[in-house]
Amino acid sequence: MSPGQWQEALLSEPGERQFVSEGGDTSRTSSVVITGEESCPEKAGCACAGHPELRDAVCQHTRNLNGDCYDYRQASCVSPVQPLGHCCAFCGAYLLFEYSKVDVAVERLQSLLDSYLRQEKYSKVVGHLSKPAMVEGAPGNRLQVVLADVGDYRGDCVDLANIFAARIRNSEYLGVANVDVYAAGEVISLSTWGSVLGTVFGTLTATLIAMGLIYFVFVIYRQNGWGLRAEPFLFARFENAPSECEEVAESRVEVEVLPGGTQQAVKSSTSHPTASAFDNPMYGNTEIAERTVLPPAEPSEHVTHENPVYSELLLQEQRQLEDMQEVKDDIPPEEQLQEVSDLQASYAAEYDAD
Numbered sequence: 001m002s003p004g005q006w007q008e009a010l011l012s013e014p015g016e017r018q019f020v021s022e023g024g025d026t027s028r029t030s031s032v033v034i035t036g037e038e039s040c041p042e043k044a045g046c047a048c049a050g051h052p053e054l055r056d057a058v059c060q061h062t063r064n065l066n067g068d069c070y071d072y073r074q075a076s077c078v079s080p081v082q083p084l085g086h087c088c089a090f091c092g093a094y095l096l097f098e099y100s101k102v103d104v105a106v107e108r109l110q111s112l113l114d115s116y117l118r119q120e121k122y123s124k125v126v127g128h129l130s131k132p133a134m135v136e137g138a139p140g141n142r143l144q145v146v147l148a149d150v151g152d153y154r155g156d157c158v159d160l161a162n163i164f165a166a167r168i169r170n171s172e173y174l175g176v177a178n179v180d181v182y183a184a185g186e187v188i189s190l191s192t193w194g195s196v197l198g199t200v201f202g203t204l205t206a207t208l209i210a211m212g213l214i215y216f217v218f219v220i221y222r223q224n225g226w227g228l229r230a231e232p233f234l235f236a237r238f239e240n241a242p243s244e245c246e247e248v249a250e251s252r253v254e255v256e257v258l259p260g261g262t263q264q265a266v267k268s269s270t271s272h273p274t275a276s277a278f279d280n281p282m283y284g285n286t287e288i289a290e291r292t293v294l295p296p297a298e299p300s301e302h303v304t305h306e307n308p309v310y311s312e313l314l315l316q317e318q319r320q321l322e323d324m325q326e327v328k329d330d331i332p333p334e335e336q337l338q339e340v341s342d343l344q345a346s347y348a349a350e351y352d353a354d
Contacts, residue, residue, distance in 0.1 A: 018061040059087035076153050078185030078196075083146050085133030091153035093161035093183035095145040096132065097168065101175040105143065108174050112167065113145065116160055124150040125157045158183040 009015040063069055069088030077091035084096070099105035110129050116122055125147060132144040145164065147157040161181050169179045 014062075018058060055087075062087045077187055080184045081182045083132070083182075084144060086146075090148065091184045091187075092146065092148035093158045093181065094147065095161055095165055095179060095181055097143055097165075097176050097179040098139060098141050099143055099175050100141075100177065105175045109143065109145075109168065109176070112174070113164065116164060122156060122160050124154075125160055126150060127157075127160075153184070153187060155187060 010019055069090075080089035080091050081094060082089035083094040099109075106129070113127055113129055117125060117127055127145060127147045129143060129145050132142060134140075145161075147161050147164075149155070149157050161183055165179045165181045168174050168176045170177060
């Protein structure tokens with residue numbers, strides 16, 4: 001930096017805020033001496049040395065007692081960005097890219113950037129092309145383009161950063177490679193705050209509900225004995241359906257005598273028919289404990305039942321008796337007496353022999 005550039009920096013708004021006291025006292029800067037070369041020999045510009053002590057001293061004047069930057073615009077967007085060498089994050093965008101030919105890169109890039117800034121769409125966007133502050137381990141052939149909206153943040157600078165990056169990426173004509181874009185988020189408004197707060201509170205509520213369920217399951221649920229214990233396996237026991245013999249035993253036959261002496265068998269059952277049944281092999285077949293045997297039905301007093309076989313035998317016997325009676329009537333009484341005497345004598349002889 002030359003002495004003239006130093007004076008211009010002091011008269012600028014950031015310079016007055018950083019180096020000039022409230023009463024316009026410049027005594028603190030009177031002892032500043034610019035040494036070294038008057039100008040940077042490189043066409044791409046010279047990067048700041050980036051001494052930590054110097055940077056801390058400069059950044060101290062850009063922040064208040066709470067450590068917040070004075071620029072109110074840094075809080076008007078989501079995720080503000082902080083370019084290399086800057087003390088505060090701001091709502092805007094910046095690009096970092098490497099160049100291969102310094103003569104071609106700087107002149108053509110500056111010309112392209114100015115052409116975009118002259119467009120009516122981006123008339124309220126300001127930009128600056130320079131070498132960034134030195135970062136340990138970073139390549140030295142890098143350039144940085146910083147873009148910001150004039151006044152309040154609107155997002156026009158972010159649109160220009162994306163368009164500019166797409167135009168110069170991997171361009172042999174411009175001698176640029178490895179372009180990285182860093183842009184701030186959308187403008188914070190009441191709807192944005194509501195969306196952010198809704199997301200935060202929704203996530204918090206879901207987390208609390210999940211933790212409550214976990215506490216209920218693993219603490220209260222187990223302490224009360226309702227825990228996730230394995231139930232012992234038991235075989236189910238079923239009542240065996242009555243077998244056919246039991247159904248026969250429970251049924252009975254009644255004889256109903258109709259007028260005229262005819263009979264009709266009526267079957268009644270005391271058990272209800274079952275739709276289906278099966279035997280449990282693990283339980284076994286049960287024995288019939290008791291069988292109900294119903295007494296035979298008693299015939300009424302004025303009803304008689306005849307056996308045809310018995311009636312036929314009686315009829316034959318009666319016929320034989322009648323035939324014998326007829327033969328007896330034909331034998332004279334003397335012969336009958338003689339037969340009786342002979343029978344008695346034979347019976348007496350058999351008795352004596354015994």
